[in-house]
Amino acid sequence: MNVNQRMDLCGLLENNRQWASDVEDRRPGFFQSLMQQQAPQWLWIGCADSRVPANELVGLQPGELFVHRNIANVVAHSDLNCLSVLQYAVDMLKVQHVAVVGHSGCGGVRAALEKTRIGIADNWVRHIRDVVEKHSSWLETLSPDQQLDATCRLNVLEQTRNLCLTTVMQDAWSRGQTVAVHGLIYSLQDGLLKSLSLTVRSLDDVERNYALALAELMLPKAAVPTPTHCDCSEHVLTAA
Numbered sequence: 001m002n003v004n005q006r007m008d009l010c011g012l013l014e015n016n017r018q019w020a021s022d023v024e025d026r027r028p029g030f031f032q033s034l035m036q037q038q039a040p041q042w043l044w045i046g047c048a049d050s051r052v053p054a055n056e057l058v059g060l061q062p063g064e065l066f067v068h069r070n071i072a073n074v075v076a077h078s079d080l081n082c083l084s085v086l087q088y089a090v091d092m093l094k095v096q097h098v099a100v101v102g103h104s105g106c107g108g109v110r111a112a113l114e115k116t117r118i119g120i121a122d123n124w125v126r127h128i129r130d131v132v133e134k135h136s137s138w139l140e141t142l143s144p145d146q147q148l149d150a151t152c153r154l155n156v157l158e159q160t161r162n163l164c165l166t167t168v169m170q171d172a173w174s175r176g177q178t179v180a181v182h183g184l185i186y187s188l189q190d191g192l193l194k195s196l197s198l199t200v201r202s203l204d205d206v207e208r209n210y211a212l213a214l215a216e217l218m219l220p221k222a223a224v225p226t227p228t229h230c231d232c233s234e235h236v237l238t239a240a
């Protein structure tokens, strides 16, 4: 279906029947086995934007990714919805990784930057406005286009830090649970997901790793070294 085609309920349900049939053809018994349990290794906290389909863009099947999405991938300490998802994923499902995923051209971030009034969501976007104000002295040195991209990335770093400072993550790390938190950004331009060099594996690492990732983001582009390894320090990305 192209982006301008209409999709009514019949079309939606027919698409679903076709998808379920294709999955069952490829993996007979898939849905029956999935009924027994879910054991995802990843929790994804991302933007609600329809152009950023979590499972699809990382090639994971139903049962492999626990997902929470809201406008502009915000992790607010008063948001019981997000905190409940996080606690269930970490405490009950024992996910090994939590990803906070922003994306380029985010409408929520743009609204915060441009102070657009859109309705009830203005109060939600205020969380991102706080990010803009915190880093305003750096953002003001950039062009408007650069500001949007930079704020999308800054928002990921700030929300990742917020997530690390929740009681859920503090408790998990205090009892020695192995769970890593990552800050990632997805590009609408090319469909690629990239690390923002922020991975945290313990409470002691939060502020140091956040400060390092922030410093890297604020480096002039020409001064940013080409990464040779991904965050796990094992997979070589390019020849050193």
Ligand SMILES: [Zn+2]
Binding pocket: 047, 048, 049, 071, 072, 073, 103, 105, 106, 107, 108, 109
């Ligand atoms: Zn967005």
